[in-house]
Amino acid sequence: xxxxxESGGGVVQPGRSLRLSCAASGFTFSSYGMHWVRQAxxxxxxxxxxxxxxxxxxxxxxxxxxxxxxxxxxxxNTLYLQMNSLRPEDTAVYYCAKGIRAVAGTPDDYWGQxxxxxxxx
Amino acid sequence: QTVVTQEPSLTVSPGGTVTLTCASSTGAVTSSSxxxxxxxxxxxxxxxxxxxxYNKHSWTPAxxxxxxxxxxxxxxxxGVQPEDEAEYYCLLYFxxxxxxxxxxxxxxxx
Numbered sequence: 001x002x003x004x005x006e007s008g009g010g011v012v013q014p015g016r017s018l019r020l021s022c023a024a025s026g027f028t029f030s031s032y033g034m035h036w037v038r039q040a041x042x043x044x045x046x047x048x049x050x051x052x053x054x055x056x057x058x059x060x061x062x063x064x065x066x067x068x069x070x071x072x073x074x075x076x077n078t079l080y081l082q083m084n085s086l087r088p089e090d091t092a093v094y095y096c097a098k099g100i101r102a103v104a105g106t107p108d109d110y111w112g113q114x115x116x117x118x119x120x121x
Numbered sequence: 122q123t124v125v126t127q128e129p130s131l132t133v134s135p136g137g138t139v140t141l142t143c144a145s146s147t148g149a150v151t152s153s154s155x156x157x158x159x160x161x162x163x164x165x166x167x168x169x170x171x172x173x174x175y176n177k178h179s180w181t182p183a184x185x186x187x188x189x190x191x192x193x194x195x196x197x198x199x200g201v202q203p204e205d206e207a208e209y210y211c212l213l214y215f216x217x218x219x220x221x222x223x224x225x226x227x228x229x230x231x
Contacts, residue, residue, distance in 0.1 A: 015157060035220075037167075045159070045167060045210050047220040059218035106214045108157050118135035 002026040002110045004096050009115030013084055022079040022096030024113060030054070030074035035107035036081045038092035039114075048094070049081065053102035064090075084115035086119045093117075123147055125213050127223035133201045138144035142193040143211030143225045149192035150213060157212040158187055161225075167210065171196060173176050198228075206230040 008020040021035070036048040049060045049070040058070050069082040079096050093114040097107030124146040133139040143156060155225045157214040158171040169178055171187035174194065191230060194211055 008185045009165075037222075045161075045222040047222060050218075050220070061218065061220075066220075075204075088185070100172060104217065105156055106155055106172070106212055106220055108155070108169055109164050109178070111169065113166050 002098070004015045004098065004110055006094065006112045006115040009094065009117045011118045011120060012088060013121050014119055017082070017084045018086060018117060019050045019095075020083065020094055020115060020117070022081075023079045024079065024096075024098070027098070027110075029072075029077040031102055032109075033045055033101055033104050034070075034072060034078075034079045035095055035097045035099060036070060037111075038090075039095070039106055040089075040106040043092075046092070048071035048106070050099070050104045050107075051079070052104055057104055059104055083117070086117075088119050090120050091117060091119050122146065123215060123219060123221050124179065125211060125221045127209075127211055127226045129146045129224070130227040132140055132229045135201060135203055135230055137201050138177060138197065138199045139228065140190070141196045141197070141198075141228070142190065142194045142213075143213065143223050144229070146211055147215070150189060150194045152173040152189065154194070154213040154215065156189075158185075158194075158196045159212065161208045161210065162206075170209075199231055203230050 005023045031034040035050045053069045067085045095114045098109040126144045160168040161167040176186040
């Protein structure tokens with residue numbers, strides 16, 4: 001069965017960096033676009049970034065552009081989110097999600113359980 | 122800035138029917154926006170219910186259906202069950218980096 005397992009969350013000071021990982025299994029990882037979506041405490045969902053099946057195309061929300069980098073290692077079936085220059089407003093549960101298409105598109109399919117990032121001094 | 126608008130809250134009786142809608146600030150929602158619907162219960166991750174307007178996942182109960190209605194995307198629940206009480210989010214795609222969630226609808230089954 002499809003599984004998406006996020007890791008790497010924690011407490012970090014403003015201005016510092018953190019890298020999230022999402023280990024995928026149960027499907028052909030290299031065939032699908034993958035997304036990061038976040039949810040601040042008590043708030044709604046916010047789309048963060050997407051990467052195409054082969055890593056050739058990436059898109060970011062304006063709120064993270066220039067600070068976050070999405071990447072993938074298809075040999076390890078793993079998705080990453082490198083988060084630099086973190087701000088308190090980046091505090092959220094971060095979910096990885098699978099698309100149904102090879103290209104960018106939408107996180108229409110399976111979602112992980114999320115990893116919590118807290119940005120605080 | 123593109124805004125996607127949902128009803129903040131709705132209440133439905135068990136066994137009843139309710140329709141949630143999803144509107145775009147850019148105009149009528151079409152199938153080209155690949156409307157998606159997600160369900161989220163407290164303390165849980167979101168779960169995809171509907172993709173590309175009306176397509177169901179293998180795990181989506183038959184009582185859930187997606188459509189376009191009056192220029193909006195719509196999610197209809199027919200024969201509502203107590204376990205359908207949850208937050209529901211729609212998502213619209215405007216191309217590239219423009220992927221926008223609605224603010225969510227809190228559905229109460231009472």
